[in-house]
Amino acid sequence: MGKKPLVHHIVRDVKKHRELWEKFWPQKCLFDLWPVRYCFYEPYAHLAEFYVFQENGNIVGLLPLSWIEESQHYCFFPGELCKGKTWLEQNRIISQKPFVTKALLESVGKPVHLRYLLSEYVTGFSSDDENFKCSLDETGYLFFPAQHEFSFDKYLQEFSKKTRKKLAKKLPLLERRGVTLRFDHFRDINKLFQMNISHYKERSYFDDKRFLRSFIRLAEWLKKNRMLCITTLLIGGCVAAVDMGAIWNSQYTVLAGGTSLEFPEAAKLINFHHIKWACHKRFSLVDFLCGDFGWKHRFHLTPRPLYLLHSLPNPVST
Numbered sequence: 001m002g003k004k005p006l007v008h009h010i011v012r013d014v015k016k017h018r019e020l021w022e023k024f025w026p027q028k029c030l031f032d033l034w035p036v037r038y039c040f041y042e043p044y045a046h047l048a049e050f051y052v053f054q055e056n057g058n059i060v061g062l063l064p065l066s067w068i069e070e071s072q073h074y075c076f077f078p079g080e081l082c083k084g085k086t087w088l089e090q091n092r093i094i095s096q097k098p099f100v101t102k103a104l105l106e107s108v109g110k111p112v113h114l115r116y117l118l119s120e121y122v123t124g125f126s127s128d129d130e131n132f133k134c135s136l137d138e139t140g141y142l143f144f145p146a147q148h149e150f151s152f153d154k155y156l157q158e159f160s161k162k163t164r165k166k167l168a169k170k171l172p173l174l175e176r177r178g179v180t181l182r183f184d185h186f187r188d189i190n191k192l193f194q195m196n197i198s199h200y201k202e203r204s205y206f207d208d209k210r211f212l213r214s215f216i217r218l219a220e221w222l223k224k225n226r227m228l229c230i231t232t233l234l235i236g237g238c239v240a241a242v243d244m245g246a247i248w249n250s251q252y253t254v255l256a257g258g259t260s261l262e263f264p265e266a267a268k269l270i271n272f273h274h275i276k277w278a279c280h281k282r283f284s285l286v287d288f289l290c291g292d293f294g295w296k297h298r299f300h301l302t303p304r305p306l307y308l309l310h311s312l313p314n315p316v317s318t
Helices: 015-025 034-040 098-108 150-156 159-174 188-203 209-224 266-281
Strands: 007-011 048-055 058-068 073-076 115-117 131-144 180-181 228-235 236-250 253-260 285-290 302-308
Touching: 007 015, 015 034, 015 048, 015 058, 034 209, 034 236, 048 098, 058 098, 073 115, 115 131, 150 266, 188 209, 188 228, 188 253, 209 228, 228 266, 236 266, 236 285, 253 266, 266 285
Parallel strands: 253 285
Antiparallel strands: 007 048, 048 058, 058 073, 115 302, 131 285, 131 302, 180 228, 228 236, 236 253
């Protein structure tokens, strides 16, 4: 007898979702952890539907989706939509074979808008695809301490002589103003939110109360599990910048930050700290996430393209 055809079903029970996720979803980065995703589930309360394909009784495909009622399309679970975008990166389509991937997508039957896909999950798709179009979404930026022999001084050699000379003059001037760092003051995240909203106004993710609640839940979970890193930069005793990050499996992920408009150089200082600290701790990588904001390329970080796969006639703005 030959192989039985693919069997398709939809799982809507969140307890079953967790079982499927923890059994089949690869655990390769912070955003792959079920509790991290779940922090964004309840504040949004989007309908979660996991599309599952089986072959000969074995699961060979998994597509975890959330239905976004207000925009009438599916996106990756948990559907943390804000300003027309989702936020959680490095998404995946669990599939053993290319034809299973297409079968999963075709089984949905409604528009999908799947962001931040790693390159290996969009093989075979293109911008000219008739049903599911693929395009570059955004670029993530990574720092690999081992590439610089875990030496911050060697990393600085990546900069031009002119830039190093400027830094040599500028940074000591700032330090004379009383630059200090403090760590893991949990209440400083409130200052992070305030500064981020002050800087980006309605474009800030934290301007959305659902996202803000989700992020606070994430911070609390990370703190409980001793993964949270809050870095506060003070200049002359005043809070100039606050960053929130997480450590998991020797990876340091810088999740969000806020900078005082009074101290424009603070962002540069705190980012240099992350890189220097990562070298000292010998982390495997630092993930500064997507969005260049004008500095990540200049800091000689390693770009990693992430992709959008969609079936919308007029795709959501990215």
